[in-house]
Structure formats: C-alpha cells, structure tokens
Amino acid sequence: MQALLALSRAIDRLNAFVGKYCIWLIFAATVISAANAVVRKLFNYSSNAFLEVQWYLFAWSFLVAAGYTLLHREHVRIDVVNSRLSKRTQVWIDIFGFLFFLTPVCILVLYLGIPMLISRFESGEVSGNPGGLIRWPVWVALPLGFTLLMLQGWSELIKRIAFLKGQGPDPMGRLTDKSDEEALIEALRLQTEQERQAGAAASR
Numbered sequence: 001m002q003a004l005l006a007l008s009r010a011i012d013r014l015n016a017f018v019g020k021y022c023i024w025l026i027f028a029a030t031v032i033s034a035a036n037a038v039v040r041k042l043f044n045y046s047s048n049a050f051l052e053v054q055w056y057l058f059a060w061s062f063l064v065a066a067g068y069t070l071l072h073r074e075h076v077r078i079d080v081v082n083s084r085l086s087k088r089t090q091v092w093i094d095i096f097g098f099l100f101f102l103t104p105v106c107i108l109v110l111y112l113g114i115p116m117l118i119s120r121f122e123s124g125e126v127s128g129n130p131g132g133l134i135r136w137p138v139w140v141a142l143p144l145g146f147t148l149l150m151l152q153g154w155s156e157l158i159k160r161i162a163f164l165k166g167q168g169p170d171p172m173g174r175l176t177d178k179s180d181e182e183a184l185i186e187a188l189r190l191q192t193e194q195e196r197q198a199g200a201a202a203s204r
Contacts, residue, residue: 001161001162001165001167004158004161004162005158005159005162005167005168007155007158008154008155008158008159008162011151011152011154011155012071012152012155014067014148014151015067015068015070015071015148015151015152015155016068016071018064018065018067018068018148019065019067019068019069019071019072020068022060022061022064022065022068023061025057025058025060025061025064026057026058026061028057029053029054029057029058029061032050032053032054032057033054035050036050036051036054047131048127048129048130048131048132049131049132049133052127052129052132052133053133055138056133056137056138059138059141060138060141062145063141063142063144063145063146064141064144064145064148065145066145066146066148066149066152067145067148067149067151067152068148068152070149070152070153070156071152071155071156073172087170087172088164090172091160091163091164091171091172092164094156094157094160094171094172095157095160095161098153098154098156098157098160099157102149102150102153103150103153103154106146106147106149106150106153107150109142109143109146110143110146110147110150113139113142113143113146114143116139116142117136117139117140117142117143120135120136120139121136121139124136156171159171
C-alpha cells in the first residue's frame with residue numbers, strides 16, 4: 001500500500017504543477033483578447049488567427065487542468081443525497097465512480113482521440129477560416145488532458161482505498177495549494193491578529 005500511496009503523491013504533485021501553470025494560459029488568452037479588441041477598434045483590423053489562438057488557449061487550460069480540478073475536488077458534484085450518507089459510504093461511491101465511470105470514459109476518449117490527433121498531424125489540417133491556424137496543436141490537449149485526469153482518478157482511488165484500510169487520511173476534505181511564501185504570509189497575518197487582540201485585551 002505504501003508504494004501505491006507514493007505513486008498517488010507523485011501524481012498529485014504532477015497535476016498540482018500543471019494546474020499551477022495553467023493560469024498563464026488563461027492570462028495569455030485574456031491579453032490576446034484585449035489586444036485583438038483594441039486593434040479592431042483603433043485600426044479596424046481583425047485576424048482569425050487571433051480569435052483561434054484564444055480558443056486554443058482556452059481548450060488547453062480547460063482540458064489540461066481537469067486533473068488539477070479533481071485533485072482539489074472542485075468538479076461538479078451532486079451532494080443533495082451524498083452529503084447525507086456516512087463517510088465510508090461516500091468513499092465507496094467515489095471508488096465505484098472512479099472505477100466504472102471516470103476510468104472507462106478516459107480510456108474511450110484516448111482510444112478515439114489519439115488516432116484523430118495522429119490523422120490531423122499527418123495531414124497538416126488547417127482551419128477553414130481565412131488566416132486560420134493549423135489544427136493539430138489544439139488536439140494535443142485532448143489526450144494529454146484526459147491522461148492527467150485518469151491518473152488523478154487513480155490517485156484518488158488509491159487514497160480512498162487507503163482510508164478504508166485505515167492507512168490514510170480523510171480523502172474527502174478540501175486541499176489547499178499554498179506556496180511557502182503564502183503560508184508564511186498567512187502565519188504572519190495570524191500572529192499580527194493575535195497580537196492585536198492581546199493588545200486590545202490589555203488596554204481594557
């Protein structure tokens with residue numbers, strides 16, 4: 001079990017790293033969108049390439065960060081019934097979902113998506129819009145994103161099995177992704193707040 005937990009931690013670190021830097025894809029899409037709007041208004045000029053690169057960046061950020069979203073349990077859940085169940089029952093429902101829904105769907109997407117990516121790469125397919133971009137780079141995000149999502153599903157599966165065996169912490173809580181600097185700032189903030197409260201109490 002310890003080897004599997006080590007694998008789970010490695011997958012978590014991988015998706016945490018990917019998710020941390022996906023924000024730059026959204027930032028780039030925002031900058032390009034703003035620049036395109038300014039150029040269109042000032043110079044009455046627009047480019048399909050500018051529009052399509054925004055779609056590409058959004059597709060990459062949405063797909064590649066899917067594993068990160070699962071890691072932090074920020075995906076859509078239906079908790080109306082689930083929240084009323086015991087912790088162990090919730091864990092068993094997750095295990096069933098990872099085994100019989102998430103994993104098969106990811107495998108199916110990879111099975112269908114990889115040949116499509118290869119086909120578009122070999123053909124050099126280009127967008128039909130005037131000035132459009134080559135297509136295969138955006139298709140890379142599909143197998144990459146679903147591979148990361150499937151790996152994270154397996155990591156979550158390992159953590160839930162470990163919890164049921166009494167060898168791991170509660171996997172249902174929310175995670176934090178604070179850097180050392182953010183953790184230090186938070187600690188200083190708490191210390192300052194405690195000192196302020198202590199000073200206020202002493203002055204009474």
